[in-house]
Amino acid sequence: MKLYTAAFAPNPERVLMFLREKNITDIEMISMNIMEREHKSAAYRKVSPFSQLPALELDDGRVLTESRAICLYLEGLHPEPNLFGTDFEERAFIEMWDRRVEFMFLLPLAWWLRHGNPAFATIEKQIAALAPRGEKTFRFFAKWLDNELANRDFIAGDRFTVADITAFASVGFARVAKWKPDPDNLPNLHAWRTRMMNRPCGQK
Numbered sequence: 001m002k003l004y005t006a007a008f009a010p011n012p013e014r015v016l017m018f019l020r021e022k023n024i025t026d027i028e029m030i031s032m033n034i035m036e037r038e039h040k041s042a043a044y045r046k047v048s049p050f051s052q053l054p055a056l057e058l059d060d061g062r063v064l065t066e067s068r069a070i071c072l073y074l075e076g077l078h079p080e081p082n083l084f085g086t087d088f089e090e091r092a093f094i095e096m097w098d099r100r101v102e103f104m105f106l107l108p109l110a111w112w113l114r115h116g117n118p119a120f121a122t123i124e125k126q127i128a129a130l131a132p133r134g135e136k137t138f139r140f141f142a143k144w145l146d147n148e149l150a151n152r153d154f155i156a157g158d159r160f161t162v163a164d165i166t167a168f169a170s171v172g173f174a175r176v177a178k179w180k181p182d183p184d185n186l187p188n189l190h191a192w193r194t195r196m197m198n199r200p201c202g203q204k
Contacts, residue, residue, distance in 0.1 A: 002028045002057040003070075004047060009034055010106060010173040011067040012054040017165045017201035018071045022078045027056075037123060068098070071162055083162045090157070097156035097163040105145070106170040108137035113176050138174075142186060149188035153195065160199065168196045 003019075005012040019027065032038040032053060039051045048055040052065040056073065064070050075084050085091030114124045116131025145155075145167070156163040171193055174180065181189035196202050 001059055002030055004030045004032055004039075004044070004053060004055040004057070006032045006034045006039070006053045008173070008176075009053060010110070010169045013169045013172060014067040014165055015054045015056075015070050015074075017169060018074060018083065018162065020200040020203060021081065021083065021160070021165070022074065023200070024074060024078055034123060035119075068102075068162070071165075081160075083160070083165070085161070094156045094161045094163055098161075098166050101145075101155065101163055101166045101170065104141045105138060106166060106173070108134040108141070109170055109174055109177075110134070112138055113173070117176060119176075135177075142181065142189060146181070146186040146189040149192050153192070155192075164196060165201055168193070168201055171196075 003015065005016060019025075032044065034053070038044065039048075039053050045051060047057060047063055048065050050065070054065070054067055054070060056064045056070045058064070064073055072084065075082075085094045111130040111134025112132075113134075114120045115126045115128065115134070120126065149155075152158060154160050154164055155167050171180065171189075181193050183190040
């Protein structure tokens with residue numbers, strides 16, 4: 001299999017973190033330079049018609065895009081350690097938390113950075129109004145999540161799951177805005193980030 005990925009981008013990073021947690025090392029890595037628009041090339045569009053990264057090309061030639069779909073496929077091939085849930089009830093709660101983080105943390109962060117940071121002007125038709133809206137939502141959810149983490153060590157419950165990966169990739173992407181959880185204002189999120197950095201997902 002081949003994994004088309006990109007440095008620093010949060011969705012490719014989600015899959016790379018997943019691979020590290022699963023200790024999967026037998027996938028060929030093909031790195032694309034987003035800032036040079038390599039993912040927009042005609043050659044790559046044959047792999048991923050909408051220029052999405054990451055993309056997992058299977059041995060039979062089929063291609064999976066969407067980071068969560070890729071991780072779910074890899075979970076099927078490598079079921080341990082389990083990161084998606086062991087029964088229908090746990091899977092439902094992990095799904096809820098992963099979606100919350102994706103849509104209320106990562107997506108607003110992407111609006112903030114992609115539409116407000118000059119570095120992204122070469123790859124994004126920037127809409128200025130989206131940046132402050134994204135920043136406000138991102139900061140609100142960070143505070144809300146900090147409160148949630150006051151009583152547990154992981155995003156979706158009492159163990160590490162794919163929801164922690166989505167949140168950790170989001171926090172990593174926020175470094176573009178020079179943001180990270182402040183130990184004074186977001187102590188629980190700060191402590192959670194430290195725990196994540198000490199896991200396989202936090203190793204490069």
